[in-house]
Amino acid sequence: MKKRKNEIDMCNGPLFGKVLIFSLPLMLSGILQLLYNAADVAVVGRFAGSESLAAVGSTGSLINLMTNLFIGMSVGASVVVARNLGAHNFRKAHDSVHTAIAISLIAGAVTLAIGLSLSKVFLALMDTPADVIELATVYMRIYFIGMPGLMVYNFGAAILRAMGDTVRPLIFLTISGIVNVALNLFFVCVFHMDVAGVALATIISQYISAVLVIICLLKLENCCHLSIKEIAFHKEEVTEILKVGLPAGVQSSLFSVSNVLIQSSINSFGSTVMAGNAAASNIEGFTYIAMNSVYQASLTFTSQNVGAKKPERISRVAVVSLFIVTAVGLVLGSLSYAFGETLLKIYSTDAAIIPYGMVRLKYICLPYFLCGVMEIFVGLLRGMNCSTIPMIVSVFGSCVFRVLWVYTAFRAYPTQETLYIAYIISWALCSAIHFICYLIIKKRITKKLNAEKSLEVSQ
Numbered sequence: 421m422k423k424r425k426n427e428i429d430m431c432n433g434p435l436f437g438k439v440l441i442f443s444l445p446l447m448l449s450g451i452l453q454l455l456y457n458a459a460d461v462a463v464v465g466r467f468a469g470s471e472s473l474a475a476v477g478s479t480g481s482l483i484n485l486m487t488n489l490f491i492g493m494s495v496g497a498s499v500v501v502a503r504n505l506g507a508h509n510f511r512k513a514h515d516s517v518h519t520a521i522a523i524s525l526i527a528g529a530v531t532l533a534i535g536l537s538l539s540k541v542f543l544a545l546m547d548t549p550a551d552v553i554e555l556a557t558v559y560m561r562i563y564f565i566g567m568p569g570l571m572v573y574n575f576g577a578a579i580l581r582a583m584g585d586t587v588r589p590l591i592f593l594t595i596s597g598i599v600n601v602a603l604n605l606f607f608v609c610v611f612h613m614d615v616a617g618v619a620l621a622t623i624i625s626q627y628i629s630a631v632l633v634i635i636c637l638l639k640l641e642n643c644c645h646l647s648i649k650e651i652a653f654h655k656e657e658v659t660e661i662l663k664v665g666l667p668a669g670v671q672s673s674l675f676s677v678s679n680v681l682i683q684s685s686i687n688s689f690g691s692t693v694m695a696g697n698a699a700a701s702n703i704e705g706f707t708y709i710a711m712n713s714v715y716q717a718s719l720t721f722t723s724q725n726v727g728a729k730k731p732e733r734i735s736r737v738a739v740v741s742l743f744i745v746t747a748v749g750l751v752l753g754s755l756s757y758a759f760g761e762t763l764l765k766i767y768s769t770d771a772a773i774i775p776y777g778m779v780r781l782k783y784i785c786l787p788y789f790l791c792g793v794m795e796i797f798v799g800l801l802r803g804m805n806c807s808t809i810p811m812i813v814s815v816f817g818s819c820v821f822r823v824l825w826v827y828t829a830f831r832a833y834p835t836q837e838t839l840y841i842a843y844i845i846s847w848a849l850c851s852a853i854h855f856i857c858y859l860i861i862k863k864r865i866t867k868k869l870n871a872e873k874s875l876e877v878s879q
Contacts, residue, residue, distance in 0.1 A: 428584030430721045431506055431728040435740050439721065443713045443744065445586040449577070450709035452593040461702050463604045465695070465768035468614045473768055474691040475555035475615055477698020481679040482542055483563065486534055488672030490527035490571060494578040496665020497523070498716075499723045499802060500657065501582035501644065506727025510643035512657065517579050517637070518650045519657040524575035528568030535564025546684045549691055559615040566623025569630035576633035579644055581720055592632040600625035664802055667811035671798075674815055678822035682839055685826055689776075693836070696776030699767035703760070703777075704785050707752040711792035714745040715799040722803025729873050731866040734800065738858070741796045749789025756785040776836065783840035790847035797854035804865045809857050817850040 428438050465473035497520035504513035539560035543553050577589040600621050607617025637646035686697050718741040725733045756763065757778075764777040798810040825842040 430502075430584060430724040431730055431733070435721070435733070435736050439714070439717045439737070439740050439744060442581075442584060442586055442717045442720070445590040446581070446713035446716055447710045449586065449590040449593045450713055451706055452590070452597040461698060462767050463608050463618055464615055465699065465770075467608050470695045470768060470770045470773065471551055471691055472555055472615050473698060473773075474549075474694040475552045476559055476618065477701065478546070478548055478552060478683060478687065478694055479543075479556050479560050479563070480698070480701065481676055481683040482539075482546065483560065485673060485676035485680050486542075486564075487531055487567070487570070488676050489669035490523075490531060491574050492667075492669025492672045493523055493527065493661060493665030494520070494571075494574045495668040495719065495802065496661040496663065496807070497575055498578035498582045498720060499664045499805070500660045501579055502720050502723035502803075503727035503805070505582060505643075506724035507729075509727075513643045514645075515654040516657045516661070517644050517646060518652055519654045519661060520575045520579060521572070521637075521646065522651050522653050523658070523661065524571040525568065525651075527575075528571035531567040531571070532564055535567060536561055539564070546680060547687050549687060549694075552691055552694070555615045559619045562616055562619035563622060566626040569623065569626035569628075572630040573626065573633050576630070576637055579637065580633070581716060582723070583642075583644055584720070588636055589633065592629045592636070595632065596625040596629040599628055664805065664807040667807040668802060671811040671814045674811075674819040678819045681823055681826050682842070685830060685834075685839055686836070688834075689836070692770075692772050693776045695768060695770065696764070696773035697780055697836075699764050699773060700760075700777035700780035700784070702767065703756050703763050703781065704753075704788065707749065707756055707785060707788050708791065710748050710752055711745050711788070712795060714741050714748065714792065715795040717741060718796050718799035719803045722800050726804055726865065726869070729869045731862070731869045734804070734862060734865070737803075738796070738800055741799070742793060745792035745796050746789050749792040753785040753788040757781045760785075779836045780840060783837060784843060787844050787847070790844065790851060794847050794851040794854060797851065797858050800858055801854065801861055804861050806857075806861045809861070810854060813850055813853045813857065817853055818846040821846050821849065 428442055430438065430442075461473060461476050464476050497516065501513055501516045501520070504510070504516055540553070540557040543556050543560070548556055573592075577592075580586070580589055603621035603624060604618050607613045607621055611617060613620070634646065637644065638648075640646065686694055718737055721737045721741075722734055725731070725737070760778050760781040761774055764774050798814075801807070801810050822842045825845075826839070829842070830838050
């Protein structure tokens with residue numbers, strides 16, 4: 421299959437430039453997607469007050485908990501489509517595309533139902549303060565109306581990434597992001613709709629991005645072309661997508677469980693600390709999303725080279741990805757902390773939140789590159805069709821550890837600093853274990869692929 425201008429040849433030639441070409445549009449795409457919530461937080465913080473800021477900010481970890489299981493499945497879709505493209509199995513790639521879109525529609529409907537019915541219950545379980553919970557409930561219920569659009573976009577963008585196309589998702593998010601910011605200001609400043617206005621702006625933007633990605637897939641002229649009539653569950657493709665995507669989704673959800681527990685602990689300090697934490701979390705999110713784009717590159721490049729039976733390129737993908745993610749994490753994390761006070765003032769005019777936001781930036785942003793290193797090893801493992809092991813490592817090395825930390829270290833020393841140190845230790849611990857797992861699985865997959873190539877030659 422001839423590579424078109426929006427696609428990248430991941431199985432031949434130098435890797436460094438191609439990983440950058442793949443990652444940079446994805447970084448910008450992720451940043452624009454993150455700007456949805458950042459715009460919500462900034463607008464309510466400046467034009468509606470600290471209570472509204474705390475309400476929107478306190479929902480992030482809970483929203484992730486309720487959506488990450490399904491969004492994680494889009495990782496499975498990307499891996500399966502990329503592997504089939506690398507193997508030139510175009511029939512299976514075609515079936516994988518239509519199965520992925522079918523899964524996205526079901527995922528959107530399920531998360532919509534959960535969000536509408538259980539938002540207030542979950543917020544209450546998180547000990548959300550009384551002066552915040554009603555506003556947070558309104559925001560979440562409206563936000564979840566946009567879940568079908570969010571799921572379709574994520575799965576559609578995953579299909580395009582599997583082809584090496586990260587440019588068009590960037591264009592789609594640029595359009596929807598501009599709409600989101602404009603509607604935020606319009607609904608809040610003109611109609612004084614508070615958190616309901618920013619939530620409404622977000623869901624309109626999500627559906628715009630979903631429509632754009634579907635139109636793009638409909639217009640493709642290769643095996644990834646989408647036909648509405650052919651959207652269906654293909655048994656073999658469902659199994660393959662779930663094999664990678666379900667552990668990835670469970671891992672993301674379990675991360676969110678520990679983050680919800682930490683958010684509950686933050687809530688115990690009151691709405692001012694919550695607001696500072698929410699603003700800082702949005703700032704650090706830009707560093708994370710930049711590092712995550714390199715994770716996506718490691719995942720996709722590894723998947724295609726496994727499909728092409730070129731295990732020797734996996735080590736090169738690992739070295740290039742680790743170098744880039746470490747550089748990105750160190751530079752952006754340091755800049756976020758250095759300009760932290762200025763950045764925090766963008767989100768709120770309340771000077772009282774600044775010291776609390778700076779505490780989070782100090783303990784999370786400066787060592788954030790460790791999180792990026794951890795994710796690269798996860799991407800390499802998933803690209804080699806090994807998704808269960810990183811899930812298990814993350815459950816014990818990160819989630820269980822953080823829960824135990826909250827109930828031991830934080831209870832003994834109930835400060836913000838104590839909570840944030842848990843992140844640093846868990847990143848370092850998981851990175852070390854994932855590295856060992858990578859070496860073992862890499863050796864195994866190399867032996868398997870070389871044996872398959874030898875068999876093909878002998879036949």
